[in-house]
Amino acid sequence: MVRYGIVIDLKRCIGCYGCLVACKAENFTPPGVFWARVLKREDGKYPSVRRLSLPLLCMHCAEPACVEVCPTGASTQREDGIVFIDAEKCFGCRYCMMACPYGSRFFHYRERPYFPAGFTPYEEMGRQKHPTGVVEKCDLCRERIEKGLEPACVANCMTKARYFGDLEDPASEVSRLIRQRHGFQLRPEAGTDPSVYYLSP
Numbered sequence: 001m002v003r004y005g006i007v008i009d010l011k012r013c014i015g016c017y018g019c020l021v022a023c024k025a026e027n028f029t030p031p032g033v034f035w036a037r038v039l040k041r042e043d044g045k046y047p048s049v050r051r052l053s054l055p056l057l058c059m060h061c062a063e064p065a066c067v068e069v070c071p072t073g074a075s076t077q078r079e080d081g082i083v084f085i086d087a088e089k090c091f092g093c094r095y096c097m098m099a100c101p102y103g104s105r106f107f108h109y110r111e112r113p114y115f116p117a118g119f120t121p122y123e124e125m126g127r128q129k130h131p132t133g134v135v136e137k138c139d140l141c142r143e144r145i146e147k148g149l150e151p152a153c154v155a156n157c158m159t160k161a162r163y164f165g166d167l168e169d170p171a172s173e174v175s176r177l178i179r180q181r182h183g184f185q186l187r188p189e190a191g192t193d194p195s196v197y198y199l200s201p
Contacts, residue, residue: 003062003081004140005167005195006154007174007183008055012161015040015053022156023057026141028126031114033106035138036153052201055162057153058083058104058138059186059194066096066105074135081167081195082140090134097135101190105137167195 015038023029023036039054064083067075074089075096085096097105108130113119119127130136141151149155154162165174174197177183183197 001168003167003195004145005060005081005165005174005197006151007163007177007197007199009161009199010201011199012159013053013055014159015051016158018156018158019055019153019162022152023138026152028123028129030108030130031112033108033136035136056102056104057196059102059192059196060140061192061194063192065099065101065192069095069099071095082142084139084142085135085137087131087134092133092135094135101187101192105135108132108134108136
């Protein structure tokens with residue numbers, strides 16, 4: 001049994017937004033829709049202040065609250081742990097957005113181009129992937145995974161702060177990092193058992 005997950009090393013992450021840009025480029029996400037995000041804050045007091053970056057994406061939880069509340073079965077989970085949305089079944093009720101503890105879902109309410117002149121050739125290539133009136137989110141680049149590739153955010157991380165692998169395999173790099181560096185999940189109290197782990201800075 002495989003359970004795909006990502007480990008993010010906060011010590012390596014410099015908050016460059018490379019993951020965000022790589023995700024947008026790979027998935028043609030429309031304006032205002034961010035399947036990958038980076039939150040930033042400052043920690044400490046002058047003169048000992050440091051800037052912290054927290055990359056976020058869909059957590060692909062083992063117990064996804066979004067799947068549980070979806071009335072049409074549009075939000076579902078594969079055997080490998082990837083949580084995804086079937087746009088043909090979604091009618092935009094947004095229950096899943098309210099249920100997600102991580103704010104990882106976006107409602108695509110209308111088509112709009114990035115530039116006033118209209119859709120670029122690049123945008124035209126991806127328009128059919130983003131129907132309006134439905135909820136969207138990261139699907140862990142499942143098309144890339146099926147080709148034996150890493151998710152775009154992992155493959156394009158310039159500081160190699162992201163690791164992708166099988167959380168169920170104790171010999172995998174992600175499992176080793178979680179054990180050795182005490183990897184932690186965000187909001188464990190939500191009881192969803194996220195498949196994205198973080199390593200302390």
